[in-house]
Amino acid sequence: MSTCLLCHNYFEEVDSWSTLFSLVEPDPLCSTCSEKFEKVDGELCEICGRSFSGLPDEYREGNLCYDCVRWENEPEWKGVLTKNRSLYLYNDFAKDVISLYKFRGDFAISSIFKTPLKKSFKTHFNSSYLVVSIPLSDERLYERGFNQAKAIAELLDVPIHEVLARTHLEKQSKKSRDERISGENVFRVVDIVQDKDILLVDDIYTTGSTLRHAGKVLIEAGAKSVSSLTLMRG
Structure with missing residues (x-):
């Protein structure tokens, strides 16, 4: 029992x-x-991992969703993110769970994702990737008490490399998509990433802005590629 x-x-x-x-x-x-968790499966956008199930044709172009087409049409962002894969859809139940985990400090909840996260890692990625969790600013880490992305990454039982740092700015969740894209890049690279395939780990993929901003500074620092693994797909 x-x-x-x-x-x-x-x-x-x-x-x-x-x-x-x-x-x-x-x-x-x-x-x-x-x-109650809805798995992300079936035919997916080859970049962001969005499910094409139930998606109208006008929001798809070949193997890409319309959001990724827009990202790829911008020279500044083209090719920055190679691939994202997510475990579950960010439905109402998932939102409640993430709120308990991320904002109310119920750290133990992360363990429910360990087995499916490790399976997804082995399916879509491999041990050659440098695993990097999306960092919090010092101010946000003090406020929250732990970095939820790092706790998720540690479930993979592989080395976690802290090659990124983050400047404290307004929460991304309060910004529109355009504000997220055009805003100041809060990330900087603090260790060597030359010729490395990077796997970013975070809790939620929504617009993809956070992951691409992190990916951009990594690519500029010499990383070979940047992909991501997230719990939820918004």
Whole structure:
């Protein structure tokens, strides 16, 4: 008998050979909570990982969604982000979970993503990537108490490289898409990334602005490529 990390109800674990021999982590969620997460799957935009399911044709151009077409049509941003892959859609349930984790400091919640995150990493990326979590500014880190992106990256059980630093500015969530794109770049590179394939890790992909701004300074510093792995796709 286990206790669900989200609803705190008791549930019976389904045993398998993998869990019996500790090849995978036991499921920390009951089936009811687990099924509320909507997986990002099917045919995807080859850059941002957006699902084409239910997306009108006018928001798609070949293998890219319209958002990525717009990014790629800007010379400043073309090729900055090679690929993003996300685990789940940012639905209402996911928003509540991320709020508990990110803003209310329920750090233990991150463990519910460990098994699917490691699976996604092995499916879409590999150990040759330099894994870099999106940093918080010193002010935001003091306010929140922990860096949610770094905690997510640590679930991969691979070395995390702190090659980026961040300047404190207004929260991205308060800005429009155009303001995010045209605003000052808050990131700077603080270690060597020359000829490295970088994998950025963050909690949510919304407009892709944060990841591309981080990617831009990494590419300018000599990184070979920049991709990203995120929990949620907005």
